[in-house]
Ligand SMILES: Nc1ncnc2c1ncn2[C@@H]1O[C@H](COP(=O)(O)OP(=O)(O)O)[C@@H](O)[C@H]1O
């Protein structure tokens with residue numbers, strides 16, 4: 001990973017650019033729990049005994065070098081491996097104390113409760129309005145007459161309404177990259193999920209669009225639980241409350257962002273955040 005001097009300054013010192021006091025884990029009971037979760041792509045094991053509790057109404061950042069299993073773990077939470085040939089797992093992932101793998105689990109309903117935003121903005125080739133209305137229509141969440149309000153609310157929550165309120169009939173794909181990513185966030189929020197999974201949501205965006213998304217995440221955590229995979233350690237330090245460090249399929253360290261970045265307990269975490277590998 002290419003680290004700038006500013007990265008090293010931020011992760012190497014306690015003067016993180018945020019003023020709110022550190023959050024006690026007890027203030028945030030877990031919404032998601034992973035218990036000895038292991039995962040294989042055919043013969044290749046990608047995750048080893050991952051255990052952690054993701055606190056509610058907080059931002060949890062998952063960091064680590066490329067290929068260490070961050071995306072595999074995130075996709076597991078949303079059961080996106082269901083159709084991957086040869087994929088299998090052991091262990092458990094619980095949402096509000098209930099296994100997401102329990103027989104009879106309605107996967108569409110699960111994905112309504114756990115929304116996902118991908119690395120590259122992927123709006124549907126449909127009008128902005130229909131992108132956001134898609135989930136509520138699919139899940140029959142609201143009567144048709146309530147859809148416009150719901151769409152507006154989701155676009156406002158995603159800090160996009162002011163930019164698209166007069167462009168609702170234009171294709172989502174006609175928006176700028178940063179707007180497209182906020183549209184994808186609005187599309188997820190329209191389902192009123194509990195959890196929002198985000199896999200490097202800013203990696204395709206410019207610094208200004210990135211800053212808008214970061215500000216948005218801090219606002220959204222009041223209502224939602226956010227799990228954010230990022231390769232950008234400055235971003236993790238800036239926005240997250242908790243951080244998990246993945247290394248070759250192992251969750252090596254998990255704690256408050258303050259602790260992980262200033263007093264890592266594992267030497268591999270320290271090597272990574274100080275830029276000695278990755
Ligand atoms: N569809 C797949 N089939 C086989 N192996 C995969 C697949 N997707 C990812 N992997 C492997 O799983 C490991 C973890 O990958 P990934 O979860 O994408 O890591 P990260 O998101 O941390 O970069 C890597 O070794 C990767 O090559």
Ligand SMILES: [Mg+2]
Pocket residue numbers: 070071072
């Ligand atoms: Mg990845």
